[in-house]
Amino acid sequence: MRYLLLFLILFVSTACYAQTITADELLNKSIAFHNPNNQWENFNGAFKVLMNRPNSSERVSIIKMDLPKQQFSLEVQKDNVTYSYVFDKEECTTSLNGSSEISDEDRKTFRLTCERGKMMKNYYTYLYGLPMKLKDPGTILDSAVQTKTFKGKEYLVLKVNYEEGVGKDVWYFYFDPNTYAMEVYQFYHDQSKNDGEYILLEGLEEINGVKMPKTRAWYYNKDNKYLATDILLQPETK
Structure with a gap:
């Protein structure tokens, strides 16, 4: 009975807080936690991402970003093969095992196109730039702060849509009600x-002053099927 009462007190206090804090305030508090010294806006650094997924070998991605100069590079290492995409503003180059001479067959096999590279650039910049990226133009932040229990924990939740041409999915971002750390995110193509x-x-993991998630584990909404885990690693120092 005592534990039930404690749970109810915590639940009610979290729900009441969600009614008093605005969506903008919650987002700003989370940004202050993850980006305390405003380093993201001038981010110039590198990090590695190790991906593990069922029935597949490990994949290592080395990401370098210089946001002020609009430069980005992604080098992927998997099964003794290395391929990369490099962007200098809108200029794009690709390589396979250190060579820019790539056969049509290899280019198709490894999806070495600038269109694919741009998608990966947006992917890594978005996910590792959260929650700061929720300030980007085209982001529609729902005004209501929700409370949800997810995996047995109470969260403050923001709902986000995107303007046409920016994104089509609906996203939910889950924040710890005490620290404002982002601990879960979720998206739907069609929520129904x-x-x-x-x-x-x-x-x-703190990279150049920005607190980024150390591990990200991906699951399907419909059946909780496990998909993959990303592990963020510091770049190797020479």
């Missing part, structure tokens, strides 16, 4: 079908 995925975040 319960499609899309949710991503559990655990631990933090």
Whole structure:
């Protein structure tokens, strides 16, 4: 009975707080946690991402970003093959095992096109730039702060849509009500079908003053099927 009462007190206090804090305030508090010294806007650094997924070998991605100069590079290492995409503003180059001479067959096999490279650039910049990226133009932040229980924990939740041409999915971002750390995010293509995925975040890695999720575990919304885990690593120092 005592534990039930404690749970009810915590639930009610979290729900009441969600009614008093605005969406903008919650987002700003989370940004202050993850980007305390405003380093993201001038981010110039590198990090590695190790991906593990069922029935597949490990994949290592080395990401370098210089946001002020609009430069980005992604080098992927998998099964003794290395390929890369490099962007200098809108200029794009690709390589395979260190060579820019790539056969049509290899280019198709490894999807070495600038269109694919741009998608990966946007992907890594968005996910590792959260929650700061929720300030980007075209982001529609729902005014209501929700409370949800996810995996047994109470969260303050922001709902986000995007303007046409920016994004089509609906996203939910889950924040710890005490620290404002972002701990879960979830997206749907069509919420009525319960499609899309949710991503559990655990631990933090500080890269150039920005607190990024250490691990991200991906699951389907519809059946909780596990998809993959990303592990963020510091770049190797020479």
